[in-house]
Amino acid sequence: MNVLWLQSAGCGGCTMSLLCAEDPNLFDTLGDAGVSFLWHPALSVETGAEVAAILKAVETGELPLDVLCVEGSIVTGPKGTGKYHMLSGTGRAMLDWVRALAPMARHVVAVGSCAAYGGITAAGGNPAGAIGLQYDGHHTGGALPDDFRSRSGLPVINVAGCPTHPAWVTETLLLLAADLMGEGDLDRYRRPRFYADHLVHHGCTKNEYYEYKASARELSELGCMMEHLGCVGTQAVGDCNIRPWNGEGSCTRGGYPCIACTSPEFEEPGHSYTETPTIAGIPVGLPSDMPKAWFMALASLSKAATPKRIDVNAHSDRIRVAPAPKREK
Amino acid sequence: MSERQLLVGPFNRVEGDLEIRLEVADGRVSAAYANSPLFRGFEMMLTGRDPRDALTITPRICGICSISQSAAAALALADASGAEMPEQGALAASLLHGVENLADHVTHFALFFMPDMARPAYAGRPWHARAVAEFTAQQGSVARALVEARARLFHIVGLLGGKWPHTLAIQPAGVTRTPDARDKVRIQTTLRAFRRVLEQQMFGAPLEEFVALETVAALDGWDRGAAGLFLEIAADLGLAAMGRGTGRYLSAGAYPMPEGRATRAGVWDAGEVRPFDPSEVVEDLSHAWMLGGAAHPSQGVTEPDEDMRDGAYSWCKAPRLDGRTVEVGALARQVVDGHPLALALATEAGVRARIAGRLLEIARTQIWLEDWAARLDPSARFMGTWEVPKDGAGVGLVEAARGTLGHWLSIGKGTIAGYQIVAPTTWNFSPRDADGVPGPVEAALVGAPVGAEETTPLSVQHIVRSFDPCMVCTVH
Numbered sequence: 001m002n003v004l005w006l007q008s009a010g011c012g013g014c015t016m017s018l019l020c021a022e023d024p025n026l027f028d029t030l031g032d033a034g035v036s037f038l039w040h041p042a043l044s045v046e047t048g049a050e051v052a053a054i055l056k057a058v059e060t061g062e063l064p065l066d067v068l069c070v071e072g073s074i075v076t077g078p079k080g081t082g083k084y085h086m087l088s089g090t091g092r093a094m095l096d097w098v099r100a101l102a103p104m105a106r107h108v109v110a111v112g113s114c115a116a117y118g119g120i121t122a123a124g125g126n127p128a129g130a131i132g133l134q135y136d137g138h139h140t141g142g143a144l145p146d147d148f149r150s151r152s153g154l155p156v157i158n159v160a161g162c163p164t165h166p167a168w169v170t171e172t173l174l175l176l177a178a179d180l181m182g183e184g185d186l187d188r189y190r191r192p193r194f195y196a197d198h199l200v201h202h203g204c205t206k207n208e209y210y211e212y213k214a215s216a217r218e219l220s221e222l223g224c225m226m227e228h229l230g231c232v233g234t235q236a237v238g239d240c241n242i243r244p245w246n247g248e249g250s251c252t253r254g255g256y257p258c259i260a261c262t263s264p265e266f267e268e269p270g271h272s273y274t275e276t277p278t279i280a281g282i283p284v285g286l287p288s289d290m291p292k293a294w295f296m297a298l299a300s301l302s303k304a305a306t307p308k309r310i311d312v313n314a315h316s317d318r319i320r321v322a323p324a325p326k327r328e329k
Numbered sequence: 330m331s332e333r334q335l336l337v338g339p340f341n342r343v344e345g346d347l348e349i350r351l352e353v354a355d356g357r358v359s360a361a362y363a364n365s366p367l368f369r370g371f372e373m374m375l376t377g378r379d380p381r382d383a384l385t386i387t388p389r390i391c392g393i394c395s396i397s398q399s400a401a402a403a404l405a406l407a408d409a410s411g412a413e414m415p416e417q418g419a420l421a422a423s424l425l426h427g428v429e430n431l432a433d434h435v436t437h438f439a440l441f442f443m444p445d446m447a448r449p450a451y452a453g454r455p456w457h458a459r460a461v462a463e464f465t466a467q468q469g470s471v472a473r474a475l476v477e478a479r480a481r482l483f484h485i486v487g488l489l490g491g492k493w494p495h496t497l498a499i500q501p502a503g504v505t506r507t508p509d510a511r512d513k514v515r516i517q518t519t520l521r522a523f524r525r526v527l528e529q530q531m532f533g534a535p536l537e538e539f540v541a542l543e544t545v546a547a548l549d550g551w552d553r554g555a556a557g558l559f560l561e562i563a564a565d566l567g568l569a570a571m572g573r574g575t576g577r578y579l580s581a582g583a584y585p586m587p588e589g590r591a592t593r594a595g596v597w598d599a600g601e602v603r604p605f606d607p608s609e610v611v612e613d614l615s616h617a618w619m620l621g622g623a624a625h626p627s628q629g630v631t632e633p634d635e636d637m638r639d640g641a642y643s644w645c646k647a648p649r650l651d652g653r654t655v656e657v658g659a660l661a662r663q664v665v666d667g668h669p670l671a672l673a674l675a676t677e678a679g680v681r682a683r684i685a686g687r688l689l690e691i692a693r694t695q696i697w698l699e700d701w702a703a704r705l706d707p708s709a710r711f712m713g714t715w716e717v718p719k720d721g722a723g724v725g726l727v728e729a730a731r732g733t734l735g736h737w738l739s740i741g742k743g744t745i746a747g748y749q750i751v752a753p754t755t756w757n758f759s760p761r762d763a764d765g766v767p768g769p770v771e772a773a774l775v776g777a778p779v780g781a782e783e784t785t786p787l788s789v790q791h792i793v794r795s796f797d798p799c800m801v802c803t804v805h
Contacts, residue, residue, distance in 0.1 A: 009369055011801050012344050013392020013494040019436070020493065025477040027467050037467065041341045045444050045466040048785030051339045075369070078635035084368040084644075088348030089338020120389040124374030127633070163392060163494055219505045220712035246487025254491020254498050255505030259385065261495075267386075272379035274497075317507040317712060 001066040001177040004058060004101070005040040005111075008094045009085045009121050009130055010072025013163040014112040015042050020246060021166035029170050035177050038065065052090055059100050067176060068105035068150075069169075070133055073114035073121040074098055074143040077129035084128045098133065098143050106151045107176050108133065108144075109159060111169055113261055116158035116189075118142070123267035132158075135189070137265045154183060158190045161238065162261035165245060168195050189264060191237065200233035200250075200258045201287075203241035210234075212306040213299045214314035219274065220255055223314030227283050230274045231257030234287040238262045331355060337785050338366075340793065342441040344393045345800025347758070349789065350642070353779045358789065361767070361774035363758045368618070368644040371805040372631040375748040380406060380717050380740050383748065387736065388495045390750070391802040393436070395494035396429040396486070397729030398736075398802070401750075404585065404725030405736040407501035412715030416587045417706055418503030423584040423591070424516070424701050425490050425499060426727070430583075431523075431694045432479045433730035434659065434687050435531075437797045438555070439464070439475040442684065445790055446562055456561050463555065471530050471555050478526035485516050503712030513705045520699050527695060531555050536692040543669035545677070548685060556688050560681075568680040572773040572792030575654060576678045578661035579756070581605060581735070583728035584697070591697060592666040592728070596655065597675065602665065606651075607724060607735065610751065613647040616640065616760035623763070626737040626749035627722065644804045647759035647768060648751050656769045657732025657756045658796065660686025668693075679773075680795040687797070719743050729753050731799050752802035770796055 007015070021029050030036070039046055039054050046054065057063035074095050075084040082095030090097070102108050110133045113119035117137055121130035132142040134156040140146040149155060157176075159168050172192050175181040187196045201207070209215070209224040216223035225231035233241075233251075236258050240250040251258050259273050260266045271277040277284050286295050309321040331354070338348035346367045352360040371390050375383055383402040388395040400422060407413065414422065443464035451457045463471035483493045489506055490498035498505045508516070524536065532539050533553030542548055549564065551557055563569060582594030582605075595602045613623045618634040618641045634641065655661075660683045663671030670689055674682035722739040732753030739747040759768035767775075770793060777788040 007346070009367055011389050011392040011395070011494075013389070013395060016392040016395075016494055019440075019476060020480045020483050022477075022480050025473060025480065027473055027476070031467075039341075041339065042344070043440065043467055044341060045448065047341045047790060048337045048339065050785065051341065075367075077368075078633065078637075083637060084633070085346070086348075086366040087338075088340055088346050088364070088366050089336055120386065121369050123386060124376070124378065127370030127373040128368055130369070162389065218712075218714070219500060220503065220507060244487065245492035247481075247484030249487030249491045251491045251497065253506075254489075254496060255507075256491065256497035272381050273385040274381055275379075317710070318509065318707075 001035050002038040003035060003067045003069055003173065004038045004065055005069040005071065006094070006097070007041045008070055008072035008098070008115065009075040009128060010112060010114040010119070012042070012071070014071045014169070017163040018166045018169050021170050026166070026170070030173060033174050033177050035173050048089060055090070055097070055101070058104055061104060065101070065105045067107045067109055067173065068101055069109045069111050070098060070115045071111040073118050073130035073132060075121070075128040075130050077127070095143055102144055102148065102150065107154060108150045108156045109172060110134070110156050111159050112164050113160045113162045113266065116160040117264040119162060120267045135264060155190055157181070157186060157192065160189065160191050160262040162266070165195070165240070165243070167243065168192065187237070191262065195239045196237040196262065198237065198239040198242055200236045200238045200240045200252070202239070204233055204252050205241070206252055208310060209314050212302045212310050214306050214310045216314060220317045221315050222317065222319070225252065225257045226276065228276050229257050230259070230272065230276050232260045233258035236260035236262060335784060337789060342444065342794060343798045343800060344391070345803070347793070347798060347800050349774070349793065351774070351779070351789065356779055356781070358774050358777040358779060361771045362642055363760065363768060363770050364643045365645040365758065365800050365804040367800065367804050368633055369805060370631065370633065372748050372750060375745050378745050380738070380745050383738065383745065384497055384500065387750070390805045391799060392494045393433055394429070394729045394731065394734070394799055394802050396426050396496065396499070397727055397734050399496065399499045400426050401725040401727045401734050401736040403499045403501045404727060405723040405738040407715070408723030408725060409721040409738055409740055410501060410715050410718050410723070412501040413713060414503045415710045415713050417709040418711040418713070419586050420701050420704060421489055421504045421508065421711055422499045423586060424698060425486055425496065426584065427694055427698045427701070428482060428485045429493070430730040431691060431698065432482055434691045435475050435479050438684070438687065439472040441797065442794045443472065443559070444469070445787065445794070448787070450787060454565060456558060456565065459558055460562065463558065474526060474530050478523055481519060482523045484519050488512055488515060500712065502715040505712065507711045508705060508707055510707045513702065513707060516702045516705070517699070520695070520702055524695055524699070527691065532692065533557060536695055539692045540689065540696065543673065545673050548670060559684060563681040563684070568791065569677055569682070570679055571788060572680045572777065572795055574656045574678040574769055574773050576676050577653065577655045578664045578675070579605060579650060579655040579657050579733055580662040580665035581726035581728055581733045583662060592662055595665045596650065597664050607726065609651040610735070611649050612751065613649055613762040615647070615763040616642060617646045618644055619646060626735065626751055627724070627739065629749040631749070643760040645755055645759055647762045648756055649762055654759070654766060654769050654772070655756060657753045658683065658686070659690040659730070661732060662728055663689055680791050683795040717743065731797050732756060750805050752799070752805065754798045754800060754803040757796050758798050758800070758803055
């Protein structure tokens with residue numbers, strides 16, 4: 001299975017993250033499964049005219065393409081021309097290239113939230129007119145129309161994340177190579193369900209603090225970051241705390257909130273990323289599938305029942321009170 | 330006299346999108362124009378937001394210099410608010426940043442620069458078979474070993490900073506995660522493993538031996554590891570004389586700590602070092618698709634020219650220091666810091682000097698990281714307190730892998746009133762200024778040999794990649 005990878009208007013961080021693939025390394029993970037890069041902007045030797053020839057051969061159908069991966073948003077500015085991003089050396093806007101190449105691919109994969117939905121490149125008034133491959137924020141229809149289907153019959157597969165976990169990308173490609181990914185394996189925003197059916201909350205090491213609503217007030221405190229610090233891990237999809245990042249990490253383990261970077265329009269939460277807005281003292285954005293009254297009742301009960309250990313540790317930068325085994329009491 | 334024009338792109342194995350237009354006369358580049366063909370507008374996105382949002386948004390300017398952007402934003406906010414990091418917080422922030430810089434240098438050498446040496450065009454050279462075995466793109470044995478080691482090195486960021494890229498761990502008043510003693514020994518273990526790979530693959534010797542080199546003759550005599558392979562290639566291809574820069578170097582000093590920065594700040598020009606005065610920075614817009622006049626970054630605005638007027642050719646502004654171009658990067662940093670080998674290479678200033686400067690910094694950074702990890706004190710505070718001011722201004726200057734990075738921030742009524750970023754590659758890959766003076770890479774390309782059949786000249790590729798450009802930072 002060959003893969004053509006284009007970097008559109010983004011930061012390149014999804015490729016940098018991809019290079020952090022382990023067990024085995026990126027090249028073995030893909031190579032051993034017969035996945036090869038037809039061209040990748042950071043990894044392939046071909047440059048300049050050599051690349052232009054590859055793109056042309058794909059566009060004309062002379063060179064069959066299995067997977068088109070696009071990293072980065074597609075910019076449409078200025079004035080709908082897409083000229084804010086010309087693919088260098090070709091005299092053509094990336095917008096134009098993507099529209100020309102996508103129909104030639106058996107599968108089209110948007111790598112990262114920019115390519116999927118517009119992402120951070122669409123923040124703050126969206127100066128460059130950034131959109132996703134097949135979405136513009138929450139709405140379907142992006143650089144490619146809502147009814148676009150690649151040669152396999154699938155819509156664009158949105159491996160959303162900012163950045164993407166290396167395994168989200170490699171496993172999507174491995175599943176495609178094994179013919180094991182169909183439309184039913186994508187969620188409502190067309191993210192692969194193997195990671196999007198989990199919440200960042202699952203496996204979060206702050207879960208005990210969450211249970212008691214023992215909340216951190218400042219970054220670096222150990223408590224749950226939902227009440228004050230903007231954390232939306234109870235609503236955000238991703239297996240970040242089940243299968244950690246870079247060895248043992250995740251945002252919440254690093255001591256800062258989940259900002260739902262796998263979601264459309266995460267770039268505009270409507271408030272500071274690290275502060276939870278409240279209405280009459282009640283945090284907005286409670287877990288999405290839990291009745292609010294029930295949540296509030298549970299929260300006030302659990303707050304009242306918070307053990308001293310959890311209360312002290314929640315407001316500390318390190319564990320100060322250790323769990324006490326029963327027989328020592 | 331034969332003349333022709335070449336348009337080189339897509340220019341890959343650089344971070345982001347780059348297009349180089351060349352004028353070629355009698356088999357040599359007579360003029361070069363560097364175009365950054367992508368505009369995103371991060372400075373515009375930041376205006377009007379809560380100042381703390383800069384810590385989340387600016388790392389996403391660049392996926393390879395993400396921590397550098399984060400560190401610069403944290404410093405700018407600290408400058409505006411008076412926040413200070415506790416000593417151990419600054420140490421942890423430097424560890425995070427140093428890991429990124431070290432990894433970026435290794436990525437550049439193994440994945441961006443060396444694969445060109447395995448090209449069939451060099452078949453028959455005495456070193457070619459080894460270059461093919463060790464550095465063929467995606468296949469080379471040494472490249473693969475280094476990529477694997479790089480992934481493990483980032484476990485330090487996973488542990489201390491949650492993830493890489495795009496960590497939010499570095500804050501104006503410290504870091505969000507307090508390491509314990511177990512974390513400290515884990516970090517040290519990861520570093521020892523990385524040193525082993527560097528010594529086996531990259532240098533073929535203890536790092537201290539490479540750091541002890543003081544002269545070009547001693548460098549010429551280095552024949553061990555991948556560094557030895559590079560130096561053999563450099564000698565054979567004449568990379569020392571290829572792509573010579575102006576020999577003016579800038580560094581803001583890397584890794585701010587309570588005792589001062591780990592490397593010196595300054596401007597090196599013809600053997601003299603003078604202090605770096607950030608007030609001398611002016612961004613010229615004459616050849617950029619940007620509206621407005623030349624300005625200091627604290628006064629600058631970002632307004633794209635939607636008509637992409639004739640005469641301009643890049644989305645990159647042209648920063649000048651006291652009216653002149655300067656080169657930034659690992660070589661510049663090591664020269665300004667006064668390392669003897671870097672000083673010996675300062676006037677050579679070509680492809681070999683830049684790569685050797687990076688190799689030197691790889692060895693030195695590994696040693697610094699080991700020192701900082703040993704100094705971690707799990708009993709200390711890693712985070713202080715700070716408040717966002719209603720009004721104020723601040724500047725954050727750091728050294729990214731590719732050179733000096735500055736964030737100029739102003740806050741009004743509690744939100745961001747202005748935000749200007751001057752990235753390393755903005756310096757190195759700037760277009761011409763109002764006086765028609767080309768940017769550093771444009772100047773360095775003049776004289777590069779171009780074969781009659783070449784459309785994407787190898788010499789141009791070596792020169793451009795020797796700067797390790799990061800175009801996504803450049804055009805933010």
